[in-house]
Amino acid sequence: MQPFFSQGMRYSGLGFALLALCLLLVQYAQATTWVVDESGKGNFTSLDAIYSYKVKPGDIVYMRGTFTKVQTLQNINGTKDKPITITSYPGTRAIVDGTTATPGDWQGLVRLNICHFIILDNIIVRNSTQSGISFYYNSDTVVQNCLVHDVQIRGIGGCGDNVVLRNNTVYNGCMQNYAGKYGSWAQVVSSNSCSGKPLKNWLIEYNKVYNSWGEGIDCIQVSGCIVRHNVVYDTYSVNIYVDNADGVVIDSNYIYSKNPFYYRTTTYTWPATGILVGAETWMANPQPSFNVTIKNNLLVGTNGISNFYVGTRCAGLQNWVNNVRIYYNTIWNPNATGIGPFTWPQQRNVVSSGNEFRNNLIWTKRSGWTISNNVWVGVNTIPTNCTDTSGTRTSLAVNSTLINFASGRLPTIGSPLTDFYLGASSPARGVGVALASVQTDYNGYARASKPSVGFVEYGTQANSAGANSDGDGSSASVATGFFLAASRSVSALFLQA
Template sequence: MKAILIVLTITTTLPAADYYVATTGSDQNRGSLRQPFRTISRGLAAARKPGDNVIVRKGVYPQSRTLNIVNAGSKEKFITLRSFKDEQVIIDGRNTPMDTSLIAVLTHHIRIQDLEIRNSNRIGIEIWGPGSRIHTVEVIGNNIHHCQLNGTYAGFNNLNDPVRDILMADNTIKNCVLINEKLSSSSWSFGIGAGLSKNVRLKNNTVSQCYGEGIGLYLSDHGVIEDNVVHDNFSVNIYLDNTTNTQVTRNLVYTTNDNKFYRFNQPASGIQIANENYRGYTNLSSHNTITNNILIGNYFAFSYGGYQRGGGLRHTIFSNNTAYGSTGPLLHIDADKGHQSTRIINNIFKQIGGAQITVIQGPTDQIEFRNNLWHGGVPHRAVKNANDVYADPLFINGGSKNAKDYQLQSNSPARNTGIKTKEVGSDFGGNQRNNRTDLGAWKFELTTTNSQSQ
């Protein structure tokens, strides 16, 4: 009889660990709270298992080279780089080589949270690579400023395997794209954004004073840009370039008239769609939904640019937005034969200061205009509809930079004059519109303020 040997192999999975970093630590330590590492790179090297955390104590951490994050987390077990509780952690890239990013994410299921990241000689946080390897990354609650290019950026160079499933939320991005400050560079990087990407969510960020576009997506699909505050960037505040199936909603976009960020002596436009030329890539903008945004004092509030590749407004919804007081036309559409199945409905356009209220060029038979409110100028005949309203919308306090001031007074002519659409179920504040459709970004809600503003 042959002997049968059965070998049982028992594997144990070590629990996730917290590794601490402090300016008083040593890289020869264990990385515990009482014996922290000295450098963030040592902490990242130690965090090899899904669920591991690199927790950095307060202080300034100058870097001489890029912090590469190469160890992967897993579903519901991210590897996280973050600050300790409410302590201020500053990662400084002043001494890194030229044209190198400060933090580079080279893997998946990574979270970077609650850090101050400054003086990058390229990108503050760079997420670069194929989506098969670079995906499910979260950049949350960081203060990123004074970067030569983007504050944070995700991208790749292959539309067949785009970087994907990225969340950038609750960040403050300021004074980035400094390479373009003296207009000696033609770089048009975003303060925050992505290119050749899929499923990128840009949510609740504040983006300002960047010498390039504020928030942007290009050659991207299924993005979300929502609940952001965007102001005083260069050329365009929110830009969709060769981007499809993307929602742009509940953003507050304005200028403080800081002319350091003017292009051609004008502030940035609010929201723009275009299709620039990218050699070897085609992804004409289409099926984008732009709703419940408040646009104040920009150059154009909403515009389509037909330059370079053109392509038109294709299957685009621009609905229930409030546009106020642009220095140029509130609505600007370049001539293009490619417009298809686009609707511009239920918006409020209030112009001040004598600028034109619209500039509409070329054929618009494939664009439906209806149930919009116009005040402060005569709109182009192509946009007029029998269901339009021509009257002051009676905001609570139009002209401020406070989104709530663009709520409607109780006697506003914008009340109950819209048409119900499946794309707009709620308003700027998240209130359900139900069966009543008011024009603009806000549904009327009776408050002490607007009841006294009659």
């Protein structure tokens, strides 16, 4: 069965807004509406009370007011053409507050269990002694436009196939590890298998995740996972993590570490890794991580891009990472005392192969890596372990004051995205190598035939500010129902990646 949701583009412009509104009105005009109100003034007092013989495919369930108990939706199913939407009552924003609630271990204040073709939209979930929004054995699930904060474990996540997490904001996640005191940590937003079998087809886009004490956004035990256009900053361990996953694309994310309060303090004190590709040992069906593309990302003040292995389960055959392609990233002002902008330790069990590191703008060569057309900033020479593997010198080393950004300023941690756009005289302009697998930049504009290195192509930057009015790269709100338009599915998107 094909998933029902669309690819999802950068949502902006009056035309898209009008189309979204029209689709929303058409959907609502044809649907039966229900009201959930804990005070008893609606059709139901909780999501637990919804029965499938009443709520049918295409219906809309409005949540109204503040809910003080765990909300569980169980065995409720829409269809591909008529998903069931759960959203806030018009003109309000429903709140699920767990101050006095008692969810089970790792359970969410809002739970979707064995549900299919469900949209959860525009609610606030806060103050959970466990997790925020969780789902189990679901398929074709969308969680969008939600705010989750002050949860002890995970903010949003669970297990299921064909899942979209879009335009959510999560902060103060994994609070059980506040100030690093717990010694271990969960993920703030993540996939996670329930049965040990890999999940399929996850799309995590336009979310903001910050000020949290675990891992920011994770693709764990999943085959097919796209993480794009997210803003992730000041998380404790790692900002974006790929673990036991394949067919992963990490594209056009803004990642930074600014506040030392969130630095990891286990065996050292330094900021989170920007993007990490790992192969940890899981209790059930551990698998390697492979076919991972990391492109068009801006990483500022983090511990760059790295990998991680642990354990030797099943003779160690699962603990390896291969076929990682790192293209067109800007890695700026990496932590001086940490692991640096790019570190790829030799794995123990399988010789790594099929890896590429090209067209990156950065401020070490490992066997199994192809390295070319990178610009190293702030050093006199290219680091010994990072010289080109082609036999021809195609990379550059320049002083940081000579990189010539269009702003005329040398950016720092917390600078707006536009401060990282290249100027006309930048030595990083037009020195990349064309890559058939990467046709567009962070802003969605075409790469030149002789591309510039880094996350934004020179010459396109005047057409886009690269961020919303907040200046942090996060997206505007996505209207409920927009993705119901008959356009390409997420499955088609994965085939293109």
